[in-house]
Amino acid sequence: MDQEKIKKTVLLRGIGVSPGIVSGKAYVLDRRDVKALHYNLYGKDVIEREVERFRKALDESEKELLNIKERLGEGEEIGPLFIDVQIMILRDEKFVGSTVRNIRSRSINAEWALSLSVSRYREMFEKIEDAYLKGRIKDIEDVAQIVFRNLSGDTHESIVDIPDRVILIAHDLSPADTVQMKTEKILAFATDVGSKTSHTAIIARAIEIPATVGLKNVSEVVKTNDIVIIDGTWGTVIVNPDPELIKRYEEKRRHYHIMEEDLNKEAPLPSVTKDGHRIGIGANIEFSDEAVSAVSHGANGVGLFRTEFIYINKEQLPTEEEHYYHYQRVIETEGIKWATIRTFDLGGDKFISDPRLAEEMNPAMGLRAVRYCLREIDLFKVQIRAILRASVLGNTGILIPMISGVEEIRHVKEIIAEVKDELKKEGKPYGEGIKLGIMIEVPSAVVIADLLAREVDFFSIGTNDLIQYSLAIDRVNERVDYLYKPCHPAILRLIKQVVEAGHRAGIKVAMCGEMAGDPLYALVLMGLGLDGLSMTPLAIPRIKKIMRESTYSESTELIQNILGFMEAHEVEEYVRDYMTERFPELCPVNYEGLNERI
Numbered sequence: 001m002d003q004e005k006i007k008k009t010v011l012l013r014g015i016g017v018s019p020g021i022v023s024g025k026a027y028v029l030d031r032r033d034v035k036a037l038h039y040n041l042y043g044k045d046v047i048e049r050e051v052e053r054f055r056k057a058l059d060e061s062e063k064e065l066l067n068i069k070e071r072l073g074e075g076e077e078i079g080p081l082f083i084d085v086q087i088m089i090l091r092d093e094k095f096v097g098s099t100v101r102n103i104r105s106r107s108i109n110a111e112w113a114l115s116l117s118v119s120r121y122r123e124m125f126e127k128i129e130d131a132y133l134k135g136r137i138k139d140i141e142d143v144a145q146i147v148f149r150n151l152s153g154d155t156h157e158s159i160v161d162i163p164d165r166v167i168l169i170a171h172d173l174s175p176a177d178t179v180q181m182k183t184e185k186i187l188a189f190a191t192d193v194g195s196k197t198s199h200t201a202i203i204a205r206a207i208e209i210p211a212t213v214g215l216k217n218v219s220e221v222v223k224t225n226d227i228v229i230i231d232g233t234w235g236t237v238i239v240n241p242d243p244e245l246i247k248r249y250e251e252k253r254r255h256y257h258i259m260e261e262d263l264n265k266e267a268p269l270p271s272v273t274k275d276g277h278r279i280g281i282g283a284n285i286e287f288s289d290e291a292v293s294a295v296s297h298g299a300n301g302v303g304l305f306r307t308e309f310i311y312i313n314k315e316q317l318p319t320e321e322e323h324y325y326h327y328q329r330v331i332e333t334e335g336i337k338w339a340t341i342r343t344f345d346l347g348g349d350k351f352i353s354d355p356r357l358a359e360e361m362n363p364a365m366g367l368r369a370v371r372y373c374l375r376e377i378d379l380f381k382v383q384i385r386a387i388l389r390a391s392v393l394g395n396t397g398i399l400i401p402m403i404s405g406v407e408e409i410r411h412v413k414e415i416i417a418e419v420k421d422e423l424k425k426e427g428k429p430y431g432e433g434i435k436l437g438i439m440i441e442v443p444s445a446v447v448i449a450d451l452l453a454r455e456v457d458f459f460s461i462g463t464n465d466l467i468q469y470s471l472a473i474d475r476v477n478e479r480v481d482y483l484y485k486p487c488h489p490a491i492l493r494l495i496k497q498v499v500e501a502g503h504r505a506g507i508k509v510a511m512c513g514e515m516a517g518d519p520l521y522a523l524v525l526m527g528l529g530l531d532g533l534s535m536t537p538l539a540i541p542r543i544k545k546i547m548r549e550s551t552y553s554e555s556t557e558l559i560q561n562i563l564g565f566m567e568a569h570e571v572e573e574y575v576r577d578y579m580t581e582r583f584p585e586l587c588p589v590n591y592e593g594l595n596e597r598i
Helices: 044-071 078-091 093-106 110-126 137-152 175-179 199-206 243-266 290-296 320-331 369-375 377-393 406-426 443-447 463-470 489-504 519-527 537-548 552-562 568-582
Strands: 010-013 015-018 021-029 167-170 188-191 211-213 227-231 236-239 280-285 301-306 338-342 395-400 435-440 458-461 508-511 532-535
Touching: 015 199, 021 243, 044 078, 044 093, 044 110, 044 137, 044 175, 078 093, 078 137, 078 175, 078 199, 093 110, 110 137, 137 175, 137 199, 167 227, 175 199, 188 227, 199 211, 211 227, 227 243, 243 537, 280 290, 280 508, 280 537, 290 537, 301 320, 301 532, 320 338, 320 377, 369 377, 369 406, 377 395, 377 406, 395 406, 406 435, 435 443, 443 463, 443 489, 458 489, 463 489, 489 508, 489 568, 519 537, 519 552, 519 568, 532 537, 552 568
Parallel strands: 021 167, 167 188, 188 211, 280 301, 280 532, 301 338, 338 395, 395 435, 435 458, 458 508, 508 532
Antiparallel strands: 010 236, 015 211, 021 227, 227 236
């Protein structure tokens, strides 16, 4: 019997991080972690030679990354940026110094010493609850793997050597691997590990290559030359599909592309319902060059510019000019009519290189965000000065995270007033009309939303933290993460309360959490009265389409129905059934009909 005919079809479910459907031949890339030997050293000379061997491996690793960066074409921005991050880690005094100290103090080989350093960083990052920041340990692990390889002298399979027109399968990929895919024409990729916030996922979205990660063992299930289908929208991988399934997915792929083309063509249209209700749609971005993608996907503004990346992995704290450079680029992007810049949401253990900062037992509820800014005022002023100066260039808002009481925002306003006075005395212009807003993301802010609304120009609801804190759910604890429900009756009432408090005070209320970009919740949020939604750029065309094909009265009727439910699962099921029936192409049911074997 033909061997191909006895291969079984297997469906794997993971996390879709970059949308699109692709089928083709698989190429399994060997990217297993290098296993480092551990041994002790004897003699001062031997130990110092080991330190030199480690430093040589660092140099070789940096050259390797610089070569990749040089191969990237002109006009590439995000790719080189991530390569720079990895180079900064290689040069980081703590990263290098801790390993050298381990070699000398413990008399151990460089691989073992480096493993100890990475373990130490892993312990620090495991305490962070913010998914994006927690995921930054992956950058350090990726860099360590490059150094391990250079210490071992082993060569490894390069993306450059892979034949083109394949679907890449690997245990894991680094940002350095991913940035080379565009030039090598990789159709799509799937990995055992990864998350939506990994830098590899961010790059995949930037270069618009379909990708599914977090599949656990796709690199073991798939063999090179197997036929696979990757759906980066719903996070599925089908291995060895039968002819009928290939035909079905080819039709689905054609339909997907037609729909995406239509969505993108219509993306610039305003988000106005059939009965004339308008809702603002902005983009959430992490990097200044993402503003271009935001415009191309239908946003005319940035609802949330996260500024943490300006700080992360820096050997020195960023200067005012560095801040200004990033804000200027966003505000001046063609098509961007307004930009909301969130001051940094970082805490003590989220910096790598700043020795002034101490560890905390519970960083999520500790010295972070506005709390940290009000303690390190000089550092906070640097960012405020840059935002104020950049606000001359266009319609700009400052968004303050994790406000829990009126005294905090009043203190912030005093600092902003001081900075304005300083700039005025220095003869440096700033935007007189700059708006000040706060994130509503802790329960106390909801309870006193009426008081906070008197102090600011706008609210932006951060659902990720609001849900976590309100329902008392540790999102990184797998035993309770099933309780994380955006449509929990308590969450819906909290959102409604904030909207009503804001509107009574005459200010606008937007949402910038993940809930805002999920098409299933589009009518729910509109019915709750939100004035604006900000989301990842790729989600914008679909959300705008739903808005245009619905009516505001329809959304308020939906809200009246679901507010009567007492249990979260009742709301979730009702909303899912309603949206998948009402918008079958925009809110499709996940794939069924195949037996999962994994």
